[in-house]
Amino acid sequence: MNDLTTSPPADALKSGVRDYWNANPCGTQFTEMERGSKAFYDEVERFRYENQPFMHALCKFDAFKGKTLLEVGCGLGTDILQFARNGAITTGVDLTEESVALAEKRFQLYGVQGNFRTADAENLPFDDNSFDVVYSFGVLHHTPNTQKAIDEIHRVLKPNGEIVIMLYHKHSLHVWLGVPAYFLYGLTKGKLWGYDEWVRIYDGKHNPLGKAYSRRELQEMFSKFKHVRFQTCDTLRRRFPKWLNDLNQKWFATWAGFYIMIYGTK
Ligand SMILES: C[S@@+](CC[C@H](N)C(=O)[O-])C[C@H]1O[C@@H](n2cnc3c(N)ncnc32)[C@H](O)[C@@H]1O
Numbered sequence: 169m170n171d172l173t174t175s176p177p178a179d180a181l182k183s184g185v186r187d188y189w190n191a192n193p194c195g196t197q198f199t200e201m202e203r204g205s206k207a208f209y210d211e212v213e214r215f216r217y218e219n220q221p222f223m224h225a226l227c228k229f230d231a232f233k234g235k236t237l238l239e240v241g242c243g244l245g246t247d248i249l250q251f252a253r254n255g256a257i258t259t260g261v262d263l264t265e266e267s268v269a270l271a272e273k274r275f276q277l278y279g280v281q282g283n284f285r286t287a288d289a290e291n292l293p294f295d296d297n298s299f300d301v302v303y304s305f306g307v308l309h310h311t312p313n314t315q316k317a318i319d320e321i322h323r324v325l326k327p328n329g330e331i332v333i334m335l336y337h338k339h340s341l342h343v344w345l346g347v348p349a350y351f352l353y354g355l356t357k358g359k360l361w362g363y364d365e366w367v368r369i370y371d372g373k374h375n376p377l378g379k380a381y382s383r384r385e386l387q388e389m390f391s392k393f394k395h396v397r398f399q400t401c402d403t404l405r406r407r408f409p410k411w412l413n414d415l416n417q418k419w420f421a422t423w424a425g426f427y428i429m430i431y432g433t434k
Pocket of ligand 1: 261288289304
């Protein structure tokens with residue numbers, strides 16, 4: 169496992185992570201619309217769920233009516249909006265001020281209730297046993313100490329509370345096919361690019377940190393939780409024809425997807 173402890177290099181890495189996502193809020197790359205406009209949010213939302221139709225069921229957007237739900241790493245607020253529209257009492261945090269501001273603005277624009285604040289997943293600013301549900305999608309593999317963030321989620325979750333979390337999955341088609349191809353491509357450039365580099369660039373050439381995990385590693389990392397189970401999924405490539413992505417989602421992604429959903433209770 170490649171987690172770092174809270175040494176000065178980890179602090180520097182955390183600053184790099186913050187700077188990167190502050191400059192590139194997740195989802196803004198998929199639209200040309202004016203940032204913060206209604207057309208912008210609508211386009212981000214349409215693009216996300218058209219390309220990742222499995223999210224509606226796997227993220228359980230409609231399962232938490234009346235429950236207090238914390239999203240860790242809420243980005244532009246696309247998913248937390250779905251929970252809020254379905255009656256959850258929502259709080260979103262993100263490491264970056266830009267994402268929090270955009271998520272807050274989105275809720276105001278749509279007239280939906282939600283609380284937002286800038287916060288670090290590794291040091292959540294909430295009391296023990298505060299939330300019925302903690303949700304996090306594609307976030308905890310970007311923070312230097314992923315285990316610390318998981319332990320924080322456990323701490324702020326109420327007894328019997330639920331987690332719905334997505335992390336990157338090591339034993340996936342994306343890794344099996346991509347790493348050898350990327351290695352060969354690297355050789356043509358005189359570089360030795362391997363697994364770590366392939367996982368990192370999934371979120372952009374300048375993304376400072378990305379990690380992926382096996383089910384076995386995740387079992388250990390989530391061992392404080394009860395009833396832990398996994399489900400993989402993904403979209404092969406957004407630019408591939410729909411029929412190919414549909415085929416992948418039906419036949420391959422359910423056992424070797426690059427996204428691994430983690431469910432469990434405290
Ligand atoms: C790939 S984006 C995902 C955003 C959102 N969950 C989504 O799916 O659109 C990663 C997000 O994680 C946030 N992030 C990274 N490290 C974090 C940390 N330690 N605490 C809170 N948020 C963090 C980034 O600021 C960024 O918004």
